[in-house]
Amino acid sequence: MVVPTADPPVVLGDTVVIALRRLPVSLDPTDELDPWGQRVVDDLLFEGLTRRVDGSPWGAPALAERCLVEHEGRSVACQLRPGARFHDDQPVTVADLLYSINLWIGPRGANLRQRYGLDAIKSVEEGPPAGASGDGWVRISFAHADPLVLERLAALKIVPRARHPGPRFAQQPIGSGPMRLLAQSETQMVFVRSEAIPGRAQRLELRAQIDGAASLTALRRGEIHLLPELAPTHVPRELGKPGMAARFVAFLLSPPRYDLVLYNLREGPQAGPRLRGALDQAVPHSEIAALHGEPGLAIVAPVDLDAPSPIDLVAIAEDRILEAGLGPFTPPNQAPDRETEAANRLAADLVLTELGWIDQRGQRRRGTTALRLPLSWDGSAGLATNTARALRAAWKQIGVAAPSVTAGWAYILSLLRVGKFSLALARLAGASDMDLSPWFHSRGAHNLTGIADSELDAALDAYRHANSRAERDAAKRAVAARLAALHPVSVLHAPVAVLLASRALTGLEFIDDLPRLDSLGLGAAPPVLLHASGD
Known part of the structure; x- marks a missing residue:
């Protein structure tokens, strides 16, 4: 199925292409999302009042123009950013904020609260905090003080009240993020940027490609730029083939699952x-x-202590496998x-x-x-x-x-x-x-x-x-x-994966051991790894 659109057809030259084993099933931020669905929701389609950042207080305004933490984190007042609009060009309103936040409150929001650590959220109401003025304010109350309240609010995405949930929202989502869904089928999702940003791709395609060998071939031909899950059967043999180190970079990932x-x-x-x-x-x-x-x-506690780490493709080509940084992929560790x-x-x-x-x-x-x-x-x-x-x-x-x-x-x-x-x-x-x-x-x-x-x-x-x-x-x-x-x-x-990326890809950084999608671009410079814990 293709979403009706008046946009011009996708041109490969301005599109970053990522090959996945399977596409996200849902893009509704209130559904239980798989890891790639979560990345698309967080990076491309939707905004929360705040976004995660790497440093105290670990959250900063996003869809909100400003947020004021009150009573040591027992409440937060946020003012909507002026001019904020959804992808269908409708304005984001306080009614949308109230609707979206209320989805997390009461019995119907129990699963959402548990999944994102927002169990203490109690209520939301319209209006400015004491001493503030202006329109677009909402005040969110919590059962107890929480020093991480701004970070937690980033998970709470704002959806349009008039369109959500709707029978097709999960497949045709409407948010206010930097990209919107342009077209989709059983084998691809194409996203287009809402406004041009220098150095960043104007379009991004997620392509379903189950066959690991076919994905490698497409990567070598330049048809795709990022292969996040190299099939274990191809590690390390394919990584050591001639020319790989000159054209690609690789990382060992340990997603927090x-x-x-x-x-x-x-x-x-x-x-x-x-x-x-x-x-x-x-x-x-x-x-x-x-x-x-x-x-x-080989870990004994469910705590993510391992940041994405580069794999030395030259060492693999020179048969210095133990020095390559392959972790559990290093022979003979691959054998039981x-x-x-x-x-x-x-x-x-x-x-x-x-x-x-x-x-x-x-x-x-x-x-x-x-x-x-x-x-x-x-x-x-x-x-x-x-x-x-x-x-x-x-x-x-x-x-x-x-x-x-x-x-x-x-x-x-x-x-x-x-x-x-x-x-x-x-x-x-x-x-x-x-x-x-x-x-x-x-x-x-x-x-x-x-x-x-x-x-x-x-x-x-x-x-x-x-x-x-x-x-x-x-x-x-x-x-x-x-x-x-x-x-x-x-x-x-605790899963571990090998990611392989073209050196033509720029802006490569990681959030939760997956690439941050909205920062990717194409150019001549090699990618730069920035380990990011926030959005």
């Missing part, structure tokens, strides 16, 4: 840290990586390390025995009590089913029974919230700079594991009050170290 086992720390045998550690040791990481079709980072996993199982066996859980004919028992830890998950086919099967088989090898408890996710979540579970499968996904307080602070709104640790609380609080990038990164390291020591979760898989 984590498949987890959650442990209930309130009651049951798994409430003990040593038993959780034994279960973690027996996780079959190589088998789970094979299920994902990609290697994973069965010997290490067997050694880990033996270590887990020893811990269980020391804890008094004796292996009796393949079943761990302590006295008359069997070690039986039900695994809760949503029963969905494919990856979830295969992951649960792999975990249960691995734990069975150390004598731990983990029968499945399956139901719809809403019901499973209700059990997790009241602590009625032993183990559970979950996925945590968000930004590289993600405040983990809702999930791991003793008073967190989504503290499903029931963890309560003063040292961890202090590290999480330090993150929330960090005033600089150095302070924030130090707090993240402290959070990661404490989570690794306490084991409230086991990280089953």
Whole structure:
């Protein structure tokens, strides 16, 4: 389907082309978005009242002309930027602000609030704050003070009240961002810039290209400029071919998405840290990586500490693979390390025995009590089913029974919230700079594991009050170290990818380990890497 438009046809020379395995399913900012849908929404189509920036207070005005934080973050007053318009040339109004913010308030906004850490948002009303004047003001109230309130508001995108949600809004979105959707089909999405900006592409195309070899061929021919997910089968062989280093740059990316086992720390045998550690040791990481079709980072806490890092294509061409910066793609790391996993199982066996859980004919028992830890998950086919099967088989090898408890996710979540579970499968996904307080602070709104640790609380609080990038990164390291020591979760898989870009591409920077889309352009200069945590 092609969106009707009077614009001239797309010319390849002024269009940055990105090849993806699959296109975003939805571009409605209130839907549950995949990572590329989120990037398109954040970078191209929509604006929030604020945008993320790299430095305290971590948020700056965007669609708002100015924002005033009141009562230590218990409320924020923002004034709409004069002349702001949607892509259909309709003005952005206070009514649009009120409508968009109210989508996040009340029962219907529960999923949105949880996804973006905006659980404390309470109400919004029209009008200026005390001592201010002028039109276009809204005041947003929160249940408690929040030093990151401006950063959090960036997730709340403003949509036109008259057009949203509408039967086709997810496929034909109308926002106020720097680009609008020009045309789309099953295999492409083309975006055009609202106004010319020197050094930046006037058009951007997302092209669905499932075949990894075909994507590489198109990249070499100059038909596409960015290949964000090089097929693992092509690493490192294709990167070392003649001429690659002269024409392309490559980066190792570790997007902040984590498949987890959650442990209930309130009651049951798994409430003990040593038993959780034994279960973690027996996780079959190589088998789970094979299920994902990609290697994973060897990490023990769901904290993104790894910025995108350049890969040395010259070193690969010269067969200096260990110096190339390929991380888990470095041979022999690509092959499943069965010997290490067997050694880990033996270590887990020893811990269980020391804890008094004796292996009796393949079943761990302590006295008359069997070690039986039900695994809760949503029963969905494919990856979830295969992951649960792999975990249960691995734990069975150390004598731990983990029968499945399956139901719809809403019901499973209700059990997790009241602590009625032993183990559970979950996925945590968000930004590289993600405040983990809702999930791991003793008073967190989504503290499903029931963890309560003063040292961890202090590290999480330090993150929330960090005033600089150095302070924030130090707090993240402290959070990661404490989570690794306490084991409230086991990280089953943390994805890693190789991005390949043409040297004709300019303005390449990363947000949440994906390229920032609105800054890209085409030119003769090689790209410059700028690691950005905000929008």
